[in-house]
């Protein structure tokens with residue numbers, strides 16, 4: 001296999017998506033390795049988890065910098081000094097500055113718990129319940145300067161069951177996120193997707209369901225990973 005791509009993960013909190021990526025990257029044939037985890041929050045529980053897996057980590061707190069630009073510059077330095085070539089945002093709760101985003105354009109991805117472009121921003125599950133949608137999910141997308149707005153790489157759909165509470169729906173989507181994110185990062189690390197303007201270009205992908213996973217029936221929480229697994233060069 002060609003060299004594994006080095007990835008930096010940015011977190012602010014719990015780090016369950018980070019953990020899913022670390023677990024995936026522990027597989028010998030995974031095309032990426034987690035070079036470093038950076039948090040803007042010293043109390044992020046994800047930091048302990050990263051340490052327990054032997055992953056290098058660092059804290060870059062906003063309060064130690066005079067401007068957002070200086071904070072983002074320090075994050076950029078931390079990511080580069082770890083040798084990272086790709087960035088995966090995993091519950092990183094700050095909007096990154098335009099100049100940071102432009103530096104990493106096409107090499108930085110985020111996971112958002114909704115079927116974008118629906119329900120951007122905060123409390124997407126509450127928004128989904130309020131809208132009365134019957135299908136909800138998660139998206140992995142390239143990061144652009146606007147929040148939750150970049151080209152979509154992969155999505156996972158889950159049912160919204162009658163009577164779902166916000167907590168139940170959140171848990172169902174989170175489970176899907178943990179399946180989706182490693183697959184999307186694999187696609188990027190293998191060069192099977194790239195960002196071209198405001199679209200994702202699928203390179204050498206001959207499966208029309210590339211980047212899509214969906215619950216086969218409303219009774220299934222999640223999901224049939226076979227679609228994504230079938231992608232071939």
Ligand code: GRF
Pocket residue numbers: 011013014015016017018090091092111112113174177
């Ligand atoms: C996830 O739902 C992610 O999609 C969103 O923030 C949450 C972070 O959770 N961006 P975790 O820190 O990965 O557990």
